[in-house]
Amino acid sequence: MTSRASLLALALAVLGFAASLAIGPEGAGLPGAADAARMVLIEIRLPRAILGALVGAALGLAGAALQGYLRNPLAEPGLLGISGGAALGAVTAIHSGLAGAFALALPLGGLVGASVAAIAIVALAGMSGSTTSLILAGVAVSAITAALTTLALNLSPNPFASVEIMVWLMGSLTDRSLVHVWLAAPLILVGLAMLLTTGRDLEALSLGEEAAQNLGVDPQVLRFKIIAGAALAVGAATAVAGSIGFVGLVVPHLLRPLVGESPGGLLWPSLFGGAALVLLADVALRLFAPYGDLRLGVLTALIGAPFFLWLVLQKRSEMAP
Secondary structure: OHHHHHHHHHHHHHHHHHHHHHOOOOOOOOOOHHHHHHHHHHHHHHHHHHHHHHHHHHHHHHHHHHHHHHOOOOOOHHHHOHHHHHHHHHHHHHHHOHHHHOOOHHHHHHHHHHHHHHHHHHHHHOOOOOHHHHHHHHHHHHHHHHHHHHHHHHOOOOHHHHHHHHHHHOOOOOOOOHHHHHHHHHHHHHHHHHHHOOHHHHHHHOOOHHHHHHOOOOHHHHHHHHHHHHHHHHHHHHHHHOOOOOHHHHHHHHHHHHHOOOOOOOHHHHHHHHHHHHHHHHHHHHHHOOOOOOOHHHHHHHHHHHHHHHHHHHHHHHHOO
């Protein structure tokens, strides 16, 4: 069942990647159309497709790992405050004017913000604290970063900075280049690798913390892998693409029935499923909103918010006598 879910998610991701490369009329009918089309493919479509796949994979896998570790089906990457930290770092770069003076200041600010948020979470929750303390620390960091982001928006030096901040916060893959790919890809891949090594430990943890320790699971090592892996992958993804929510919540829930409720077996399918969802959502935007009127983060929120509401109602009905 796990391999079948992985193959299905991989097939959708490949389909989305191919569609992302193929869609678009750029260069058609112009003098030197072949050279123009090649340039468009390499400089515009390929970076956008690669970055979309990496961002989706990071969000989907981080969501599955966090849900397995926290044993909370409503957990998602934004819960730990890492996405909020990356957003605050990027917004600070815009507010201070660094983004205008230095092209890479925006993603670098996001990476610094994500790192600070991860350090704050570890300092608040501790490496040996309970999962409840980790959730509370994440909620606290999320609240602080959201408040500071709102403050930066409120105190923006001019209307143009406010618009730039709002556009970035909505999340998008538009105008991303190979520079963004080279900046984010190493960190995302390292984070994904760390999260993928937690599969066996998550399976043991589903039996209970005491049983997991008897099976050789080191709680502190597992917590470090989860926090560090999510911080690297999600922080780097948010730093280059902005805030793209609900992918880490929706994808694991859609694929969980196909893997028999196995937290470890859900990791690979969620990686490919997250990549597929972001790529297909981006393709839909390019088909139906080609002039950028609708942002990627807005579309995923429109998909995820009703799904989140449905999950809450489903859980309430299951707990009702």
